[in-house]
Amino acid sequence: MAKWTILAEGCKGCGLCVEACPKKILCLDSGTINHKGHTPARMMDESRCTGCGFCATMCPDCVITISR
Template sequence: MAIVTVNEDVCKGCGLCVDACPKKIMALDSSRINKKGYHTASCIRMEECIGCAFCAIMCPDVAITVEK
């Protein structure tokens, strides 16, 4: 298992990580917004994460850290 951490303060909710994830376990959380007013992304099934870091590579705001 790997750990995906999204820096919610800088995430702009563009969703590019959601599409990039091969396991389809990244999602925008429409129930909450960050201080900039965006629905932020997060990993919704962390146990399935393979740590490929595609989400982080695709993130235009360098908001994602991946550990494995």
């Protein structure tokens, strides 16, 4: 199983990870606003994450860390 973590303070909410995720288990968390005023990405169902790394590949801000 993959462990998915995000540095939410560094996320700019661009959503490129959300579009890249083949399992469609990422979303922008509209209930959270970070210090820069962005809505950071959030993992909805980590049990389905395969750790493919597509989200981190497309992340312009290098805030996603994945281990498995």
